[in-house]
Amino acid sequence: MHRWVMALAFSMTVGAPLSGNAAELQKSTVSKDPNLGVLSSLLQQPDEQIDLARAEVAIERMIDPAVDEKSTLALLDAWAAKVKARFPQGEATGNDIKVTVLISTLYQTGPWNDFRPFSYDLDDELGLSIPGKLISRYLATRKGNCVSMPILFVILGHKLGLPVTLATAPHHVFVKYQRENGEWLNIEATSGGTKSDSQYREELGITSRAIATGIYLRPLSRREALLVPMGTLMQFYVENRSPERVVSLTDLALAIDPNNIVGLLVRGDAYRRMVDERYAKFYPTPDKIPLAMRDGYMDIYRNQVALARTIESLGWVSETQQRQAAYLQSVERAKAGQRGGSQ
Template identity: 50%
Template sequence: MEKPWSTVRGWAIVGLLAACGAVNAQSGPPADAHERAALRAQVQADLASRAKRDPNLATLNLLLAQPETAIDLARAEVTIEAMIDPKVNQPATLRALDNLAQAIRARFPQGDATDNEVKIGLLLNSLQAAGPWNGNRPFRYDLDNPMGEDPKDKLLSTYLATRKGNCVSMPVLLVVLSQKVGIEATLVSAPAHVFARVRRDDGSWLNIEATSFGTVSDAHYQQDLAITPRAIQSGAYLRSLTKQQEILVMVDTLEQYYRHHRAPDDLLGLTLRVLTTDMTNVSGWLWRGEAYAALIDEKFLHKYGSVDAIPPELRDQYAVLHTNNIDMFRSAEALGWVEETAEHKADYLRSIQQVKAQQARTGR
């Protein structure tokens, strides 16, 4: 009988994903063409089986199967949001986006013929400055909830309603609106962060830090976020994403939701869907590691209290899950990921407090 996915060794997962055609496979057992075909078939069969048990996976399969030119990021976003919060009003959210885009486009002095530089400036101004284009309700970074601990706080529908966003909802809105008003744009991943990138008239790309509505260079992100050269070389961070990969940025919030509200095996299925699409998706590896950690807690630590108390006949099962947990984080490290230090996180939170204090003094 085939082993369930929760007991397959970590290196085997890497091999299965590589055989499935995921990009930039870094490791895994050697396999000839016959073995690769068998592994690929095993992955697809497992995904198909999981999709029957989890309708969200079936929906994601349809979203990710679309050609790049057919992907509507706004519709993809609200579809994923409804998986996290069924109360999300998808048609109303889409109408709000269309209305906001129409108001922004109306400010272009030469309509669609307006230079991109002017379009970009007016787009940012339309989000940041109060005016009839945004109902006199500008958008702001949520200084009271900078970490977005609740997945619902990262939803675009939440941002549109509260006008308080974070480093997920803010760049998503910026990219969605950019594409609606005729500006080529893409999301870009960085460690625990997402920003936007827009195309200038000369064909070059310009980074937009959506949380401040300013421009930031790649070099600044690399230094400020401690991005390793390996992470850039592997394509894990700072690359312009395809629309499929942009959907995976949105799915990261769904993975966070699954970690706290769904069974660990459901999260394993979701991360498998992510990693078969893009093996350089660091979040996919990290959430997969979290899923194995949750399985260890569920099956062993909550029941027996400690590793030493696990019955001898169950030690092998524990060892496999423990190894898988380690292997997933090692896969992320192989892409150049480095765990955030407590010092770096504390520095960031201190900077947030400084901004809040400054705003309190100036009344802004």
């Protein structure tokens, strides 16, 4: 007999589109979602023409309509100008120097940032706060997380002509910078430091299979980089929209990157919610579902199974309690250091 709820850890694979009654219900539910049209237009642009700043602000406004597009974009331009003003004068400035200046402008206390450097928000230990993932808020508070911080770094890098992009790891986003010799350097935007791929693999438990399938650590194209702020929008949809709308949002993400782990996980959770809301709350076991409704249930169940197999095949593994505990301990040490430094 089928279980009602498949574990979220096993709901990540490119599931087939819903069919039959389930597909019709999804279609009718999402047909009036204007965000999907806007996102589709953003994702269809030629990669080199994608403006991450404008796309980011457009997505943030889907989450919080109070976000001021004009002022946020102007502030991004102003920060890029601050960095550029600190470049050495009188000689050609190489990209390594530009990156160094960008890092110091953001993270080192000085008149260039009004003695208010950008830093990680230690009160949001796991970086789960949706507002904390928005650069509009990050610019205002100068407290961010591993989503808002690398996005801002890459946006400013693009404005400065730097070859930078986003990369992902389990529960984490960081920056990839391509040096003039073609080498990729990882910049940890939550601190302004650097880390090797091997360090990320060791610290976050990334499997060899996950590297081989490309779900982690590779430099993203601009179009793929848009899936990072879309991940925040997915989180917002999970908390505020129907599972049918969530599935349609993941359709867009998975059309760009079929192996996008965030999209796959969110999609799996949406299937679980569909089962809960359509069937589990009304019937004690699947065999009690009326015959006329069983095709719809089986559509969702088959998608759950396919998703689970796909995610497992990609090398994804769930975070262990030990790794999370170790991370939270590091946050507590950082808080203690922060308190000691302010005394």
